[in-house]
Amino acid sequence: MPSSAGQNDELMKKRVEQLWQRWGDAVRFLLWGLTVALVCFLLYRVIVNNNAPHLVPLSEGGRDSLMTVGGPRGMSDTLVNYGEAFAVHFNSTRGIANCAVYELVSNELNGTAERGNEFMQDSGVKGCPSPQDYAGCGMDRGHLVPAGDLKWSETAMRQSFLMTNICPMHKALNEGGWAKLEEKVREWTARDSALLVFTGPVVAEGDTTLANSHVTVPGAYYKVIMAPCVRPVRAIAFIYPNGHSGGRLRQYAVSVDEVERKTGLDFFPTLPLNEQERLESTINLDAWLN
Secondary structure (H helix, E strand, O other): OOOHHHHHHHHHHHHHHHHHHHHHHHHHHHHHHHHHHHHHHHHHHHHHHHHOOOOOOOOHHHHHHHOOEEOOOOOOOEEEEEOOOEEEEEEOOOOEEEEEEEEEEHHHOOOOOOOOOOOEOOOOOOOOOOHHHHOOOOOEEEEOOOHHHOOOOHHHHHHOOEHHHEEEEOHHHHOOHHHHHHHHHHHHHHHHOEEEEEEEEEOOOOOOEOOOOOOEOOOEEEEEEEEOOOOOOEEEEEEEEOOOOOOOHHHHEEOHHHHHHHHOOEEOOOOOHHHHHHHHOOOOOHHHHO
C-alpha cells in the first residue's frame, strides 16, 4: 500500500496541476477577450473614419472662386472689398448690401480684438447711409458679417461696423434666432476647418424704407454656408423672417436654390453645373448637425 506521505504528495501534485490549468484557462480567456476588443476597436475606427468628413486644404484661388456671387442684370451692385476681412455687394439704391461674403477659419475663432460700437459711414461707397439714418427707427443696426467672427483682427472688427455691412433688423431676430445661427456657424467652423458664408436681405415688393431715408427694411434675411474643405463638399441655406424667430433651426433651413429664387443672386457660379445642382437643390441639414 502506498504510504500516507505518498498519497499526500500525489494529491498536492494534482491540485497544483488543476490550479495551473485554471490559471491557463483564465489567461487564455483574457487574451481572447482582449483580441476581440481590439478587433472591435479597429473596426469602429475604420467605420468612423469612413463616415467622417475628410478635410483638405483650400487654396487661395479656390476660395476666391467659390466666393464669387453672380447677380441678375439691372441689379445695383457695387463690390467693395475690405482686405482679408470680408466683401460686400452693395446696393446703392436700397442703401443695404445684396450680399456680404467672408471666409471663417478655425484658427480665427479665438481672437482677442474687442468689440467696438462705433458705426461709421463708408463715404467712398455711393448710397451708403449714415448711422443717423437709423436713429429712432426702433430697429437694430444688424451686422451681416458678425463682429464676433472678426475678433482675429482689430482692423476687421472696426470694418464690420461700416454701414455697408449693416441692415435694419428687428431686435427679436438680431438677438434671437439669428444670433443662434451665427453661433452654429462658429461651431461648424471649428469642426470643418473653414466655412464660406454669404449673408444678405431678402427684399420683396412692398417692403418699406426707414423714415426719412432710402434704406430698405427687408422682410427676411438669408444665410448660405459652404464647407469647402470637407469631402464631399456640402452647402446649406437658411431664411429667417425679419421679426420673431423662435423654433428649431430646421424650421428655417432651405435649399440654396430657394435663396437664389428669392434674391436673384447666383451662388457658386464657377462650379460645374452638375456640382451646383448637387449642392444647391437639396436640404441636407442632418449632415451639418451630426
